[in-house]
Amino acid sequence: MATFGCAIASAGKYACRSLLLSASRSTLPTKFIGRYASQVGFIGLGNMGTHMARNLLSKGHCIVVYDVYPEAMTQLVDSGALIAQHPADMAERCDRIITMLPSSPHVQEVYAGENGIFQQVKPGTLLIDSSTIDPSVTKDLAIMAEKRGAVFLDAPVSGGVLSAKQGALTFMVGGKESEYEAIKELLYCMGENVVHCGDVGTGQAAKICNNMALAISMIGTSEAMNLGIRLGLDPKMMSKILNMSSGRCWASEVYNPVPGVMEKVPSSNDYQGGFGTALMAKDLGLAQLAATKTSSPTPLGSLAHQIYRMMVNSGFPHKDFSSVFLYLQEGHTFNGRK
């Protein structure tokens, strides 16, 4: 994978000076030429964003960061990132900005709120939202950006915290082809796969469909593991059987929900880090909204949504979504009683 942003590998704080313009100018649409010596803005330094921003730094980009929690910025600043006072300040200083925020209201606030990006955005700025949000909000923000001469694309990700750390995310991009071409090199600094899904909003559509399938398969894996254990099977043996049989899926193969079966997954770390149950409930809600709008039958998606919502109300909101195993194992029933 040849990426000229990534190829200029200089570490952290000395990165800006080493970013040169020459390498791939000819491959870019004219209106985006010249952006690659500039600062890249990054807003939302949580479980995912911190690693993504760090990968941009390590690939030689000069970055400006912002998060509502100042502590979230400390480590990146120590590694050479600059700080913006608020999103509007960042918009004044950067002509490519990536946002990685929890949900639609956070994204709306950061772009369209007081001191939001749209207050100061410069014409031609590329705005890339990698949060998972409602595709209709994405489309509204794209219209608002266009009125200011800027470009808004959706580029939600799949892969989880480990992939974010390893720079191995999958990006699902919605926007015009030329705009996709202009941002893909930047995204390859944080991911292994960058896929153009279609017009703005289609990245989010792909993402919520993926996560609906993920939630269903995580619940299925958890049910099977719990039943196997109650039938006297060793959990590691059960996991081995699933992964050499037709029950295999991502949840069983790389993210087993049972503590102690796999190393370096949230289930073996008290379900800390990873992808929060509240975020999964949010994504399933988005899928249900889209299913209602399109009259699509999603009975298992609907049930998965209910299960994750009940978990949120049962003390699980900040635990990784694989904690559905614990929720089932501890005997929570569908009316919330044990």
Ligand code: NAD
């Ligand atoms: P997170 O809650 O860990 O991080 C979000 C960050 O945004 C926090 O640091 C928070 O302080 C910051 N923030 C909130 N409001 C803000 C505002 N107004 N201005 C600036 N910063 C603000 O979330 P995460 O796990 O990093 O996920 C981010 C997005 O990525 C979500 O939409 C999620 O659905 C999606 N996602 C997460 C994972 C995962 O495994 N965690 C995987 C794929 C996609």
